[in-house]
Amino acid sequence: MAFIPHTAEDIARMLGVIGVNGIEDLFDEIPAELRAGALSLPEPLSEMEIGRLMGERAAIDGRPLNFIGAGAYEHHIPAPVWSIATRGEFYSAYTPYQAEASQGTLQLVYEYQSMMCALTGMEVSNASLYDGASALAEACLMAVRSNRSSSSRRILMPRAVNPTYAQVARAIAGNQDISFVPVDYDRFAGVTLLEALEAYSAQDFTALIVQQPNFFGSLEEVDALTNWAHENKILLIALVNPISLALLKPPAQWGTEIAGVRGADIVCGEGQSLGVPLASGGPYFGFMATRMHYVRQMPGRIVGRTVDTEGRPGFSLTLQAREQHIRRSKATSNICTNQGLMVTAATIYMSLLGPRGLEAVAQASMQRTGELISALCQVAGVKRGFTAPHFHEAVLLLDRPAAEVLAALYRKGIIGGLDLSERYPELGSAMLVCATETKLSVDIDRYRAALTDAMSASCAT
Amino acid sequence: MTELSLREPLIFELSKPGRGAVTQFPPNVAGSVRVPENLRRRSPPALPEVSELQAVRHFTRLSQMNFSIDTHFYPLGSCTMKYNPKACNTYAMLPEFLGRHPLGPEPQGFLACMYELQGMLQEITGMQAVSLTPMAGAQGEFAGVAMIRAYHRARNDTGRTEIIVPQAAHGTNPATATMCGYTVREIPCDANGDVDIEALKLAVSPATAGIMLTNPSTLGVFERKIVQIARTVHEAGGLLYYDGANLNAILGKVRPGDMGFDVIHMNLHKTFSTPHGGGGPGSGAVGVSARLKAFLPLPIVGKENARYRWLTEGDLPQSIGRLSGFMGNAGVNLRAYIYMRLLGRQGMVRVAEFAALNANYLMKRLQAIGFEAAYPKRRASHEFIITLKQEHKAYHVSAMDVAKRLLDYGFHAPTTYFPLLVPECLLIEPTETEAKEDLDRFCDAMASIREEMRHDPEKLASAPHTMPVRRLDDVRAAKQLDLIWKGSAAYQEPLGS
Amino acid sequence: MSNNIPADLKYTKSHEWVRQTQNGALEIGITDHAQSALGDLVFVEVPDVGRALAAGETCAVVESVKAASDVYCPLAGKVVANNVALSSKPELLNEDPYGAGWLFRLEADASADMKSLMSPALYRTFLAEESK
Known part of the structure; x- marks a missing residue:
């Protein structure tokens, strides 16, 4: 039942003050012919009943051992992260428009912005977007607004970029007549082909997207790609994994200085790996950072530090003239609600891990993936897909249909990887696998044993 | 030492090189995978190094500077701030x-x-x-x-x-x-x-x-x-x-x-x-x-x-x-x-009924206190607008002043200056989960603020008085952009060097 | 609300002013009324020198904490100078909208028609109408 505190006496007195006979009278401006009849909805449940129902549903799904990444990664989440993030003062607060009553959220977002700039090397970060895919779409729109030396509204989208992200970018930016041109990858190394880009050197493009590590888990030659973009007056959008940045060169330092500019122009990505659970797909959060030069083209909320009337430091939302509630049809984006609670979790996560902890997570994930690949490649019919160095994901090629193998693994409680056959038919039977620091040798052994069975079983059929 | 204050330092200011919530670090994993030299990060990111307790205390203290539904009546129009079960x-x-x-x-x-x-x-x-x-x-x-x-x-x-x-x-x-x-x-x-x-x-x-x-x-x-x-x-x-x-x-x-x-x-x-x-x-x-x-x-x-x-x-x-x-x-x-x-079926209908009851009751009571409803001849839906255009003329107080003063009384402010059509407006949405007593307390605060308009308008103009900060300089925030902590460079120097 | 309307300038309905300078170029800014309506400006973006503008084209942005507004080019022409001081001191536009707060100078095209602009008297009447 609804969470209604009113007693019969309260209701009677309130109706008296309003001057009506019953609650129904409050709806007398709604034309009678529009009024809804009885709704066909389930009966109310008590908390005990919903608890039992949800427990049963959860039990159906169980807790399989997971080896998929592909944009959402299973890392250990320290106990304090969600214990604090779900405190009512964070969980049930609104957007910090009343700054004096929201200093906690505002200071936290300022700290978050500082941390994201520390990771990416950029000068300014926003307070979050919905997720990595929609952040990439917003980055494309932002690039079109920002790159004044281009009028093409064409963006280079390598095939080694997460294909779902490419779909989302098309669905969102496509409505503003922005088009995407694919760039092929090296079938041997699994990285974007610089030669494929060279073919476009003489043409007008607005931006080049570089994902590092790319969708296959391979490390791109980011310096060469960035330099190529800047030599051709093309903005570089870096799509990065924040955990990997503890080990990898920050996007602000990609390439060399060309015409006074070095590194990525816009950095975006999926923030989920920073303390946010997999949770069947969300809520996660998208992040975005850029140069100060482009700050007025950036979508989303930004928190600034200022002073109050007594000169004491305090925090407030700033640069709001970019946003929809002021600029309306000329706003940088229609985004309003973002993913504040996930940012709260990420900020606590990054504080607990710090530079050394984050590096240890990145390092352990990379080593575990190395161990996983070595173990699985010992199984007959399994081999590595690409030669380029990997971070914490890699492509494996199978001599049996990946779908059958993955189904057999799932029957043994293992989610073995992502079937790439549909997205990249040229690879044949391929799957993308991932291990993070949460996968121990015993888990990898279990996977290898199950894969050995699955490969021979599907061989027999 | 200074007196106890509501201010909380930045997490970066609590940091010391070599400290860490080490229980949260994963154990070392031996392995031979290396990041190629040209793709490797040269210096660690300037993230804070704090103990687990320091982090817990810092973020708990930050949370305490927030108003929220769990702690305060939050009649923010158009936002439906009801109890989150x-x-x-x-x-x-x-x-x-x-x-x-x-x-x-x-x-x-x-x-x-x-x-x-x-x-x-x-x-x-x-x-x-x-x-x-x-x-x-x-x-x-x-x-x-x-x-x-x-x-x-x-x-x-x-x-x-x-x-x-x-x-x-x-x-x-x-x-x-x-x-x-x-x-x-x-x-x-x-x-x-x-x-x-x-x-x-x-x-x-x-x-x-x-x-x-x-x-x-x-x-x-x-x-x-x-x-x-x-x-x-x-x-x-x-x-x-x-x-x-x-x-x-x-x-x-x-x-x-x-x-x-x-x-x-x-x-x-x-x-x-x-x-x-x-x-x-x-x-x-x-x-x-x-x-x-x-x-x-x-x-x-x-x-x-x-x-x-x-x-x-x-x-x-x-x-x-x-x-x-x-x-x-x-x-x-x-x-x-x-x-x-x-x-369920029964509860769902009660949502609109009691949201409307609370909104119409609050509107009538505020009108009785002397506030002007923007659409007095209409039923309120689940929310309603009060316009302070008379008060603005008579006492030079703005909707923003009233909003900020409400914080001192322990109520989150209603939505202000939206919709833009109605001058000096407060958009008030109580939601169905608030008890009559809380609505009445809100009315008492509004009545008291109304008195202050007449006798002590400066109190409103300088509100809030009891929050961790007073009104903030938004012009400075937008002109002298301070969007990230800049101690990063100094931080990377080892202590004592 | 402040409302100074110098007699030696021409005006537009979107609150720009135009000054004929001695060397023939046109100096362009926004009026006292406009700056006052916007409040404390925190950011001003002026067009690049050399840019060709059509009459009515969006050519500059003025932004306060609570509002942002586009500036429309009153006449067709080419930008020959811009007020770079505004990028670090947007308050110049609040303090001196007809002087130190100018936005840019334009070499008008031959087709540009000064008669399309309003006289001070007409602009004053226009403001009075608008505030009704």
């Missing part, structure tokens, strides 16, 4: 749900919840199909308008380039129309808060793609001419988009589908009580009439032979596509599902 969070955070990777085999337990949620939202809005994919209201709006565009295009009706939006609309409406490649045509409202029908008739044309409407409107009143509006727009070949911002007001009383709307977004974080989280996440599920079904954003949950599965491009080839990397804000949707099951 704890059960919704607890049961959405069961480890099986939290641990599930979105790209694994379809989890039948979770999908059963999503499938049923789609059905309940469909029933309650009177629409024909629902997609849970959009991640917030603004993305739901985007999906809605993109579907309108896809619909016209599929019919080769390419001359439709305009979206009509009433002046009082939320800023996301015109911003969304632009994102979808449309131009915006604004139309006025009449003196009673209804859409000006004559202006609408002049505005519609073969260029009209559709209209975006909120009902009850942002003015806190039910749009009485909705049937006429729907007919006018449909006759011109346009479609009707329903902005679900105010759905709480009419839950179970009247359904957008029955009013003639073709597409609607719902803010699950308002109407279905998932948390606002200090700015998000929300969820902006969309519902459509039969003619827009083919264009819904993906994925959607389908059911075949007692198995649930994600419907994808193969099932809906005309879809406007994907808006998120995975399945939208799945965990938010799960909370909305739990909320709806707790309320």
